[in-house]
Amino acid sequence: MSAEGLAQAQQKMRDGGVTQAAIDVFTHYYGELEAGATGLIREGDIAPLREPAKLEDVDVDDDVAREALSKTAIIKLNGGLGTSMGMDRAKSLLPVRDGKSFLDLIAGQVRTARKATGAPLPLVLMNSFRTQEDSLRALGANPNIQVDGLPLDFLQNREPKLRVDDLTPVEWPPDPSLEWCPPGHGDIYTALLASGVLEQLLDEGFRYASASNSDNLGAVPDARIAGWFASSGAPYAAELCTRTAADRKGGHLAIRKSDGQLILRDTAQTDPGEMHYFTDEHHHPFFHTNNLWWDLEKLHAALTERGAVLGLPLIRNRKNVDPTDPESPEVYQIESAMGAAIEVFEGATAIAVGRDRFLPVKTTNDLLTLRSDAYRLADDGALRLDVEKAPLIDLDSRFYKTMGAFDARFPHGPPSLRHATSLTVRGDWTFGADVVVRGAVTLEDTGEASTVPDGTVLEG
Structure with missing residues (x-):
């Protein structure tokens, strides 16, 4: 055959x-x-x-x-x-x-x-x-x-x-x-x-x-x-x-x-x-x-x-x-x-x-990092890390995997990640405006849709 x-x-x-x-x-x-x-x-x-x-x-x-x-x-x-x-x-x-x-x-x-x-x-x-x-x-x-x-x-x-x-x-x-x-x-x-x-x-x-x-x-x-x-x-x-x-x-x-x-x-x-x-x-x-x-x-x-x-x-x-x-x-x-x-x-x-x-974007985790203030747009048009080490991002794939779902949960853009070492999100969280992440932060699954209010400082 x-x-x-x-x-x-x-x-x-x-x-x-x-x-x-x-x-x-x-x-x-x-x-x-x-x-x-x-x-x-x-x-x-x-x-x-x-x-x-x-x-x-x-x-x-x-x-x-x-x-x-x-x-x-x-x-x-x-x-x-x-x-x-x-x-x-x-x-x-x-x-x-x-x-x-x-x-x-x-x-x-x-x-x-x-x-x-x-x-x-x-x-x-x-x-x-x-x-x-x-x-x-x-x-x-x-x-x-x-x-x-x-x-x-x-x-x-x-x-x-x-x-x-x-x-x-x-x-x-x-x-x-x-x-x-x-x-x-x-x-x-x-x-x-x-x-x-x-x-x-x-x-x-x-x-x-x-x-x-x-x-x-x-x-x-x-x-x-x-x-x-x-x-x-x-x-x-x-x-x-x-x-x-x-x-x-x-x-x-x-x-x-x-x-x-x-x-x-x-x-x-x-x-x-x-x-x-x-x-x-x-x-x-x-x-x-x-x-x-x-x-x-x-x-x-x-x-x-x-x-x-x-x-x-x-x-x-x-x-x-x-x-x-x-x-x-x-x-x-x-x-x-x-x-x-x-x-x-x-x-x-x-x-x-x-x-x-090497700055590939394979997932919304990567995209959130590049959109954040952890990176800057350099004079040569490249995105370059603006902090000592890039934060590790782990978003719950049930709620953030697709671009539609991702954008809906970051309606005001990404939180500040300049002082973050990691951000782990479990469950369905929508981020308000001017949210700041510092250190190693984990948001646990509450079992329902939750919100991080405007201006919140999340500290690990």
């Missing part, structure tokens, strides 16, 4: 307008899935990465840095809908500070860096079909953001979800859109090539790219890192940060024992019985930020030589076709990670950077 299943999937992709390059990559992973590949990386096969280069120790010539940044493009992954936060449009359109969205702040970062350095810094989004229209409309409202000769975006591909029982494309008449899934952000390489954007960047004289997630407002254009990367001669580099107890879910780099190659291991590639190794921030002391640097010439050469199939490690995700219906058919989603390309390029490297370059 698998040969028939592959043929059905390929035809479905052709009928859906998917590029041949993306079909070829899907075919490669289908073969791996059929052969029983799980994508698991065993702890015994890797060694922890303990002493990467550190940006603070690197000597970068100012002229080299300026020259490298002048040849750098800024690429943002912008395909996420924020569904985990109850959203149905691009998460990057979510207001973060002073009514400005992620995209507004990113555009501001790029304009500020252009003014400060003279670098053209084209900004290009990798959108999905569901984020493209709204995102381009929002980005286009920012004056002079587009660079002549280059588009503002390219589209991520899509592929069929496969039935677990026979590896055929799943059919789901109640909502046919659920029959499709993105191939993971590892698709960025295929999409860059197939869209023609990679060649356009090269034709316009750009040699390097800085890629990151659109919900990470810490990844501002950085001449010093660009200069370090250009001077290294590496084809590819990843930014790392030191792990803390709060970073146990993020992927990490490791050294493959068989050949000494740097590789990326994500949660989905870790055996459940070995998860204690994965989550131990002392055993694997650096996490992967998903801020990447590419030599575009070397990336183009690798993609064209391999027919767009870089051969990134498979990530096999087992889910229900309708995530809200546990009785719906089980499916495999074949994915790959953008950061896994580090093992494809000989000479690929990594550098440890400051925590200020």
Whole structure:
């Protein structure tokens, strides 16, 4: 049935307008899935990465840095809908500070860096079909953001979800859109090539790219890192940060024992019985930020030589076709990670950077912190911690998980968190205006909707 299943999937992709390059990559992973590949990386096969280069120790010539940044493009992954936060449009359109969205702040970062350095810094989004229209409309409202000769975006591909029982494309008449899934952000390489954007960047004289997630407002254009990367001669580099107890879910780099190659291991590639190794921030002391640097010439050469199939490690995700219906058919989603390309390029490297370059928003807990006075909007457009240590936020997911519920319970904006070490909320609490949190505060569940009155000072 698998040969028939592959043929059905390929035809479905052709009928859906998917590029041949993306079909070829899907075919490669289908073969791996059929052969029983799980994508698991065993702890015994890797060694922890303990002493990467550190940006603070690197000597970068100012002229080299300026020259490298002048040849750098800024690429943002912008395909996420924020569904985990109850959203149905691009998460990057979510207001973060002073009514400005992620995209507004990113555009501001790029304009500020252009003014400060003279670098053209084209900004290009990798959108999905569901984020493209709204995102381009929002980005286009920012004056002079587009660079002549280059588009503002390219589209991520899509592929069929496969039935677990026979590896055929799943059919789901109640909502046919659920029959499709993105191939993971590892698709960025295929999409860059197939869209023609990679060649356009090269034709316009750009040699390097800085890629990151659109919900990470810490990844501002950085001449010093660009200069370090250009001077290294590496084809590819990843930014790392030191792990803390709060970073146990993020992927990490490791050294493959068989050949000494740097590789990326994500949660989905870790055996459940070995998860204690994965989550131990002392055993694997650096996490992967998903801020990447590419030599575009070397990336183009690798993609064209391999027919767009870089051969990134498979990530096999087992889910229900309708995530809200546990009785719906089980499916495999074949994915790959953008950061896994580090093992494809000989000479690929990594550098440890400051925590200020990693500020992702995955939950309303993260959003509350970034909206609060614990952070400030710096001159370069980055959000930067304005206190010694960010407070730990833990909001009751029953009442704060979605943006609608979250905003309803903070109608006057976030409380002051400058002097807070943690805020834990259990139950349904609505916060009044000018609330101040100091120390470690816990609000217990009263069993009914409760209110923190205006002007309250909560002290742990």
